[in-house]
Amino acid sequence: MYRAPIDDIKHALFDIAGLREVMAHLPEGMLTDDLVEAILAEAGRFAGEEIAPLARAGDETGSKVENGAVTTPPGWKELYAKWREGGWNSISSPEKYGGQGLPASLAMAVLEMWNSASMAFAIGPTLTSGAVEALERHASEELKRKYIARMVSGEWMGTMNLTEPQAGSDLGALRTRAEPRGDGTYRIFGQKIFITYGEHDFTDNIIHLVLARLPDAPPGTKGISLFLVPKFLVNDDGSLGARNDVFCASLEKKMGIHGSPTCTMIYGDGKFGDEPGAIGWLVGEPNRGLNCMFTMMNAARLAVGIQGVGVAEAARQKAIAYAKERRQGRAPGAPTRDMSPIIEHPDVQRMLLSMTVLTQASRAIAYACAQAADLARWDRERSNHWQERVNLLTPLAKAFPTDMGVEVASLGIQVHGGMGFIEETGAAVLLRDARIAPIYEGTNGIQAIDLVIRKLGLSGGDHVRRFLAELQADAEQARNTGDDDLAIAGIRAREALHDAAEAGEYLLGQLTDGRQEVALAGATPFLRLMALAVGGALLVRGATRSGDAARAQLARYFAENHLGDTGALRRVVLEGGDSLLRAAGLLAAM
Amino acid sequence: MYRAPIDDIKHALFDIAGLREVMAHLPEGMLTDDLVEAILAEAGRFAGEEIAPLARAGDETGSKVENGAVTTPPGWKELYAKWREGGWNSISSPEKYGGQGLPASLAMAVLEMWNSASMAFAIGPTLTSGAVEALERHASEELKRKYIARMVSGEWMGTMNLTEPQAGSDLGALRTRAEPRGDGTYRIFGQKIFITYGEHDFTDNIIHLVLARLPDAPPGTKGISLFLVPKFLVNDDGSLGARNDVFCASLEKKMGIHGSPTCTMIYGDGKFGDEPGAIGWLVGEPNRGLNCMFTMMNAARLAVGIQGVGVAEAARQKAIAYAKERRQGRAPGAPTRDMSPIIEHPDVQRMLLSMTVLTQASRAIAYACAQAADLARWDRERSNHWQERVNLLTPLAKAFPTDMGVEVASLGIQVHGGMGFIEETGAAVLLRDARIAPIYEGTNGIQAIDLVIRKLGLSGGDHVRRFLAELQADAEQARNTGDDDLAIAGIRAREALHDAAEAGEYLLGQLTDGRQEVALAGATPFLRLMALAVGGALLVRGATRSGDAARAQLARYFAENHLGDTGALRRVVLEGGDSLLRAAGLLAAM
Incomplete structure (x- = not known):
């Protein structure tokens, strides 16, 4: 539990x-x-x-x-x-x-x-x-x-209606229509899919935020507006009025998060009300709906990253508990002929320690991102600096923890052996749940592209440079503590941060030289490289500041058992792009 | 399809x-x-x-x-x-x-x-x-x-009954009893779990091979005997006789392979027959049951490795087909304002190419293992050599392809975006199915331990050395072809093989020096390192021998985008073990 x-x-x-x-x-x-x-x-x-x-x-x-x-x-x-x-x-x-x-x-x-x-x-x-x-x-004051x-208060819940069958990662393709009724409201027509908690029995009313196109809207992403569409219309005295013309046509049968209803929502089918069309209110400016979404996208992406942290933590606790109880084989040096708890086997220890440090590194990145968001809000003098930090950290905080959620949950199954594959054990569901997080709220590939195309160049590249330098200072401080574990972790963090810096400069150079496709080809390995380097350095920082010997040991474990990947990833970024782009020509015939 | x-x-x-x-x-x-x-x-x-x-x-x-x-x-x-x-x-x-x-x-x-x-x-x-x-x-001639x-002919199917609740990886703990009836047959009593196809409707009879203990058997693995226990007794004329006292008490609810019945089998509950006890016949010598199992274990492990290859191939085909059809966003350099098939996006290409080469490297290792098994049988003069090769390759051929089955199936979900999480799409089931393969027939951790403890030392370490040298010759040959792709792939394969050799010698040294726990701590990263190096070299070999430019490009893609991991893994083996063993002390308090 x-x-x-x-x-x-x-x-x-x-x-x-x-x-x-x-x-x-x-x-x-x-x-x-x-x-x-x-x-x-x-x-x-x-x-x-x-x-x-x-x-x-x-x-x-x-x-x-x-x-x-x-x-x-x-x-x-x-x-x-x-x-x-x-x-x-x-x-x-x-x-x-x-x-x-x-x-x-x-x-x-x-x-x-x-x-x-x-x-x-x-x-x-x-x-x-x-x-x-x-x-x-x-929103207008009235809507607010x-x-x-x-x-x-939670009396009503809200939803986000973005995706349509032809418009997933590419919202420019969406077709849901909003027709002005002439009284300042609109009638919404269209089909939205993958709407999380689009319909449920938790609350009396559900407030849908819906992306749709006005009649005169330009094509693509610049012609999308945001609308508020309540399930039940709300009278001026706050009481619930008529049922609006929106309903849940079906639920998806998903690999995981079965409790969460993933709805296909139909707007304007004529099922409710006098005439077809769900009544909606414009939120923000016409055709600026995507901008309204963008302002909250960082928060939403961070929230999904946190899902990865949460699932990973649950998986590691479960695996550790099982490994303490389950006895199989005899661990090296175990005194008796009895079977040892599997937590005493080095290979199981490797899995459990990796689960632990990958969870902690994920948490470190996610919380650092949240802290930057707080400072962007409260530290008025350096608000721009902190907003850049949020912008930089968000793709890392969304992608790395969600990838680790999958990885750690999968390791959790492995620790359980055959029992891990049995649903009753409760290890498998964590992988099934975790597997959506790298996909929704912008796939992790899109996070990587965002990192390379939009975030590396913040302040002309200086924001990333300064951030890596800050972390280098943490690594340096660790080396100077005189503690062996911290010193080694600090040295490895320094190497990893160098790898990140070198790969980042290379990608910036590719972008400057107009070789965008090479930069895109290197995006995913670069994100992983950055996240490992940042995560490793943050673990070192935490261990140094806390003065906790156990945390120093874990930071060193992470450094010696995971941080070495950054060297390989640097080479993938620098050397792998060309072979990728050439070999990609083979895919059409596959 | x-x-x-x-x-x-x-x-x-x-x-x-x-x-x-x-x-x-x-x-x-x-x-x-x-x-x-x-x-x-x-x-x-x-x-x-x-x-x-x-x-x-x-x-x-x-x-x-x-x-x-x-x-x-x-x-x-x-x-x-x-x-x-x-x-x-x-x-x-x-x-x-x-x-x-x-x-x-x-x-x-x-x-x-x-x-x-x-x-x-x-x-x-x-x-x-x-x-x-x-x-x-x-078995005796009569049983045969x-x-x-x-x-x-497939008229009857067979099963393997090893696992019991307290005896999974550690078969020494099993308790199922076999009592001699005095007529050369035995009565079997006990409970077996996780019995694949232990009961089904495919065939009229099911022939169970069951591990059990004779009354006077020594404890542990040296007191286990193998028995043949048919579901229906077979008369001398070959007709089916009485129902034997064995039945399927329940099926497991599993994460995947739902079609395969995973049975709890009860022997000797008195449900069938005149007196309790399922009638069984001894196969091989008393107390030598585990040895009987060992002779077929290589084949079974390779067969599970092949499951990984099979699932990975299915996942890559499915993902490529989807990526050709699904249009989202505009790929770099795409001419029109239309959405591009996602197969044109470099980040998707990375996933598809990685799925392809990881599948191919897995297949290469698995087939090389099968070939060695064939030569061990047919090449009588070098039978010992080839048997050592089988022994060496089996843990690689079981663990790497099954890990890649999970990895490639997971990438396949990612390529499908949100649709990948919907069961109807058919991508999720591949991950759910694949997830058991790293566990059964000896977990991949056990494969890694087998590789380090029993296989590295074959012929005093010379077998592995000669094998790596053979592959170095392949890498060298690739470099000398004058083909750029092959040359680069060959150079990277050479580096990877060096990493494998260095890590292997280090682990052998640890074993020689009695530091078994350090060797065990390095087992899993070493197995991955070996498999990458061997897989990469085999892809290079294949591309060189076939003279196929496309295969050379794929070998280079693998070399530049995956083979770099061997350097990181070498460091984990050489430097990560100590921090693992120290940090493991923290687990008890977690």
Whole structure:
């Protein structure tokens, strides 16, 4: 059973990401050490005691649809009510609307716990947060007044309707139409797919944010507008009015996150209301819908990255617990003829330690990204600097932890041996759940392209250079502590950061020279290289700052057993692109 | 839909593994080029047209049990009958018992196809082959006469009953008992788990091979005997007699291979027969059961490795087909404003090319192992040499292809984007199926330990040295062709082989110096290092021998984009072990 890793989380928040720096910029008394402690403890309790026990029902029963009505898994509706009553939905929402306005760092730490307990449950509220953020930044005062407070309280949930069958990664291809009714509202027509919690029984109303095209919109991404489309229209007194013309036509049968209803939503089919067309309200400027989305995309991507951290943490806890109990074979040096717990076998230890450090490196990157987002908001003088940091870290924080979620969950299965393949054990579901995270909210390939094409060049390349130099300083400091483990970890981190710098300069050079395809070919290995170097350096920083010998040993384990990959990845970036582009010519005939 | 990659398979058989060398040692006329061609073509047809269409029903419906009777998925019983009528069950079985006696190389090529079409279907007959081999080598003439021919024809299927709840990787812990009845037969009592095709409706009788302990047996692995236990007793005239006291108590709910019934088998519960105890016959010497198993273990491990190859091939074909059709975004240099097929995006090309070369390298290693097994049998003068080669290659051929099966299937999901997570697409099931292969038939960790502890030291370490030197000669030859792609691939293969040699010598030294735990700690990275180096060199060899420019490009792609990992892995082996063993001390408190 999941037990929130409070120590590791606090270490990542304070020693690695620097939450104290955020706290120094917050209004006096807004966040105290005691409050951090209390929030983490209570969230940990709720995740472990309330959510985790219902995760299996979520996987086994899943969400079901009948006549457009979705029934969530047994106990989930009550769980959501309890969770919302605990105030968890509003933790980082604006105080103006009844939220607690706490830093993203803390919200992400808590979100990690929900995801460890049940990724399928946790993703629903995540989407509500995203919708609240979009409305807060772009909606009219009237819409804000009518909707935000009730979404902040969790009375209503929100959704994001982007994808259509022909428009996945490429939203420019979307076709959903919005026709003006002449009274400032619109009628929406179209089909949206893969809509997470598009329909459910948690709340009385569901507030859909929908991307659609106005009649005169230019083609492509510059002709997309954002609309608010409630499931039930809302009267001026706040009571629910007529059912809007939108419904859930079906649920996807997915590999994992079975509890989360993934809906095909039909807008404007004439199923409800007097005339066809779901009534919607424009959010933000016409044809600027994608920009509205972009403002919240960093947060959404980070939230998905956190899913990777959460699943990885759950998998490592489960594997360690099993390895302590399960006895097979005799470990080297074991005294008796009895079988040893498999945790004593070096090869199993390798798996468990790798699961641990890959989880911790993922958490370090994700929390560092959240901290930068907090500073972008609260450190007004250096807001631009921190916003660049968020922009740089977001693709790393989305892609690496989600890849590691898959990797660590897969290792978790392996530790369980044959039992890992049996669903009842509960190890397999973690891989099945984790496997979506590298895909949605921008595939990890798209994250890599974003990193190379848009982020490497921030401040003319200087932002990345300065960031790597900061981390080099951490590595240097570790070397100078006189502690062997830290010194070796610091030396290896320095090498890795050099690899990252060299590969980054190479890619920047390719872009400058107009060889975009070579840069694109190197994007995925470069992202992994950057993430390993950054993750390794952050573990070194944390171990140095905490003065904790155990953390120094883990940082060294990571350095000696994972960080060496950066040399290979540097060569792939520098030397592999050409052979990729040439060999790609063979694919057409395959 | 799956199309057997006949060209790639022939290339791997002839240009890489050297089937012609095997053919030169076979009895005149036993295997001609035309026959190879005909077998591959017909097997390819059968796999693609007959098996593959029933794979989805296998996953969705799965096998069911009711009152001890197992119903296989819709159409599977008929499929098995058709497959057996096609003579496929007997392809490599001894001619003495009605088999075709063909080389293992060819049998493995064909087995790859069955596994690409449906791993869950293919695994059943694989177990029968194993049981036939065990009986042929160790059973009395009477048992052979009564059982083998009907198992070779496929009229009856065979099973392997090893695992018990407390005895998985460690068979020394098994408790199933065999009590002599005084007439040369035994009564078997115990519970076996994870028994693949332990019960089904394909055949009238099922011949179980069961590991159990005699009353006076010493503890541990030296007190285990092997028994033949038929589901129905067989009368002297060959007709079926009474039902034996063994039944299937339940099926496991697994992550994948749903079509394959994974049974808990109960022996001697008194459910059938006059008195409790399933009647069994001793196979081989008392207390030598594990040795009987060992003689067939290489073949079984290779067969599981082939599952990895098969699933990987299926995944790459599926992903390439999807990437040709699916249009999203605009590829660099694409002429119009239309969306490009995603196969034109460099990052997708990277995934597809990696899927391709990882599949090919896996196939190369697996087929090379099969070829060595054939030469161990037919090249009488160098039989010992070839048997050592089989012993060395088996852990590589089991672990690397099965790890790559998981990796390639996971990449296949990624290529499909959101659709990859939807079960209907058929990409997810490949990962779910593939995930068992690194576990069963000796986990990949156990393969790595086997490689380091038992195989590195073959002929005092000289076998591995000579093997790596042979591959160095291939790399050298590639460099001297004057072809750029081959030259670069050859240079990188040389580096990788050096890494393998250095790491191998280091581990041998650790063993010599009594630091077994350091060797164990390095086992898994060493296996990966060896497999990459060997796989890369074999691709180079194949490309050189075939003179095919496309294969040279792929060998270079592999060399420049995957082979660089060997440098990192060498460092992990040489430098990572100590930090692993120290950090392992932290696990107890986690």
